[in-house]
Amino acid sequence: MSDKSSTLSRLINFLNASPTPFHAVTQMKKRLLEAGYQSLDEKDSWILKAGGRYVITRNDSSIVAWQIPKNRLLSESGFRMVGAHTDSPCLRIKPNPELHKLGYFQLGVEVYGGALLGPWFDRDLSIAGRVSFVNDQGALASALIDFTSPVAIIPSLAIHLDREANSGRAINAQTFLPPLLGQAEKKPDFRALLKEQLENAGEKVSSVLDYELSLYDTQSAALIGLQQEFLASARLDNLLSCFMGLEALLQSDSDEGILLVCTDHEEVGSMSAAGAQGPMLEHLFERIQADSESRSRMLAHSIMISADNAHGIHPNFSDKHDANHGPVLNKGPVIKLNANQRYATTDITSSLFRMLAALDNVPVQEFVVRSDMACGSTIGPITSAEIGVKTIDIGVPQLAMHSIRELAGTDDLINTIKVFKQFFKLKAL
Known part of the structure; x- marks a missing residue:
């Protein structure tokens, strides 16, 4: 079985086993523990060690996994973070x-x-x-x-x-x-x-x-198309991003500070104890770096990729997109931009993502909503505002977003994992 086939098989199993955020977090935590991550309880005292790998959950529906760098201070290097959400309409x-x-x-x-x-x-x-x-x-x-x-x-x-x-x-x-x-x-x-x-x-x-x-x-996720170039499933928004982040984390050979956060309640605004607008990450960083100056320096060195699927251009409704910003399935991950800060992307973070993608010859697309239409949002602006970290909003293009059965391109998820792996190896900015 090829690496792509193996990855798609794991993805289909993950989607089928994750009908709710609770089940998705259970599946993710199981893989992390099997890979050697140590489970911590927020109610306990912690002793964190250099090179240590840890995982916590909140409400059984949000999860954070992170690695402490082996030979560098977090105040000097920060975290490379990928964020996604576990809930779906x-x-x-x-x-x-x-x-x-x-x-x-x-x-x-x-x-x-x-x-x-x-x-x-x-x-x-x-x-x-x-x-x-x-x-x-x-x-x-x-x-x-x-x-x-x-x-x-x-x-x-x-x-x-x-x-x-x-x-x-x-x-x-x-x-x-x-x-x-x-x-x-x-x-x-x-x-x-x-x-x-x-x-x-x-x-x-x-x-x-x-x-x-x-x-x-109950219909299983499935590969669709004459060349099986599409993946059809429920909850691709946004379990697909959770899976890509987890795959990259588990495959990473980085000795940098790396972190994956997947929170609940994004689809209803993220304002909860387990949501991105809640204090979960803030509480975590306070425990990782108790000294406020060291914590501020750590966050200044950190950067986040907010991963949430993007609107691919629909061939039957192409007029719903800006003509120059209509992402196509299997043509690469999408950088999401909005002048009114509905997405957290800046020219600096966008350029960094393009540089990382180029290392593996991964094509990159852009999405800007039509100027006469309202724009959705993600955990990106929320997290960026809550903890003050540089952020880029990206996503795999998909069709039928928020349907009971959505559609994405198989090449896009493989390519996005490649970029995430390069990101986790990135040295301090």
Whole structure:
């Protein structure tokens, strides 16, 4: 198996095993521990050593892994950081979700993030996430669950009953989206179903208290195209960037200070304890460099690549892009720029990325949103503002962003990993 095939195989396995941020962080931490990283708990005292490699998580949905340089002071060299986010737009199950109508059992859901809702209809859906419960010892516990099998579906209304379905019908998130789970004579107890699922997985459960659960498409990630040049999957935005950062980190032979941070809640603004606008990185850097002057010098030497997928130009809707800034799949990673600081890229950080890409002959593209359209944003400006670190926003171009099934180019992810590996070897600026 070629290196590219092996990487794509690992990626497909990672995407399939990561229906929620909780599962993605579990998968990432497992690989880091297998590679020799030491797990630390934020509640404990730490003793960090030169050359040490460490990993922490917060809320089970955000993760930071870092390496202390062997022969250099962090105040003299800083960190080479790659940042991404673990969450994706989806449908979350409400706290009291049970609906019983005409003998059908359904669940109430709410939309998380800016989901493209149309593709959620008529898909084979399952349920995954984290459940908190009282165990048989009377203690509070939590565990991840994944129903794995298709257990739900959101059926479309037949065209005969909705003649305007192909003419721009709006989707009502409250009334159109409750999924169908089966038929029942009376309203079932959803928490009882969760208790059964937990006990089947070996947990000792007295009572289920609460949960953070999402619906997800059970269709596997897959290679698409006559030459398999595309990858189709759910949650490419932004698990693809998490995977690329992890691959580069694990493959790096750098002795510099390197760091990977993947935070939750980007799709809803990042303002949480586990989000990029929260204090997770700030708290970490305070523990790594307790002296404020040394910490400020460390951050002044540091630089971050904020990796979040970019809007590839769609051949059927090319007018939605600026004609000179329409990235094409498999033509290289994209530098994202915005005059109003929706992206954190500067001419200095952009030039550095181009230099690193040229070391492996990796092509680079640019994205600037049309001047008459609003621009999205990333963790880049947030992180840059929160900790004062030089930042560039980049991403792999993709189509169908925020759909239940997105599309990216296989060459782009391989090339981006190459640039990340060069970045991790970069000496102090």
